[in-house]
Amino acid sequence: MEYKAAIEENKDVMIRAKGNSLDLAIHFFCFLSVLLIGADKWGINVGVNFRLDQVFLVILTLLLAFKDAFYFTKNSWIIIFAALTLISVFFAFDFLRGVLFWFSILYNIVFIFYCFESYVRFYGLTKFISILRKTFYVQFFLIVVQFVLKVLFKFELSFLPSYGEYLGIPRFSLWFYEPSYLATYMVFWFALGAYMLILKGEKSYIWDVILSAITLVISTSTSGFLGIALVIALVYFLWIIKGITLKKIIVLFIIIALIVAFRFIFSSLFDTFIARIFTSGIDSASGGRVSRWQETIEIFFKNPLFGVGPGNYGLYVNGDNTYVPSNVTLELLATTGIFATIAFYAITVSLIIKAFKVRTTTESKVADLLIACVFGLIIFTITLQVNQGYLRLYHWLILGVVSGGIRYCKFGLKSE
16 A cells, blocks of 8 residues: 555656646746747748747747647637638738738737737736746847947847947847837836836836836837837826825926936937937938828728738738838728728727726736736837837737736636
């Protein structure tokens, strides 16, 4: 009997060890996937860009499935969006291009949205955010290295080059396609950190605020500076409506002092990427993006119901699929039509509504963290309007995390 008991105990130990190994593998590939979620440059173009991080995301999804932790939960707007964009394929200017791009949409739904929804639902929102913050710290370190090598030593790593210069000012995008892509993602980090630090008093997030702000400044992206201003204004407004105190007035003066100091210490950077919004106009500051909106609007009016097909904008305009619109909403309208555009934004709106409903019934730090993610999603969505790309992997990651956070707050941790 003792011999049998020892065997059974040994089996339990082996099962737990196997489970722990699988958990570690899942967390490791989650870290890699999130770390490289913006690595636009590290991929192969086969009609659509297939990237290194997409391989890691497939592995992560398969590991979650093996753990019996991957779920396809009902999300009506996701289904409607997928269906409407599929219909749009049959109206595409180039059918094959439309098909390939639709599979990219399907990939984002399965291997990003549901992957991270499942991860958060199984392991918890706090666990995921801890991993997310670590990936941001690594990205901060790497972009500082990139900055120092370029500015001080005039040296660039072949696999991590700078983005070049504008009016003598070096620009940096890490492994993102361009500085504005990096900045759009970093704005989410800045918003998340500012919300938790100022509105929830979580002092550990002070480093998230500082490091994300430095990263945004290094990127030199005008959209990043606009994102910083938007976050500061909204967070301060939400903070001060709770009551005016001496501390809050002092903080306001500190913010103004920092802005003035930045204006004089980094005068060339300020004049080139911030002041030009007021001196040259928003179109010039955005690199001519605003003036190109008219072109996209005209294409939408000609094809209002189902557009010219997913991913077909450039082919329709001038036969070049690398030519893209300059506003994400107009891109959706012109390529997928009015109904798919409504469905796409309904995904975000429905998640925001659900999250606030959960918050009204749940008083916890996790619920606070969920609302911080929602705040970051709102800021991210606004900032995204200065550029194109409704299939950015980190956008669908944020959507999946919010969805998983909602289910986690409602139903509890699935791994318990």
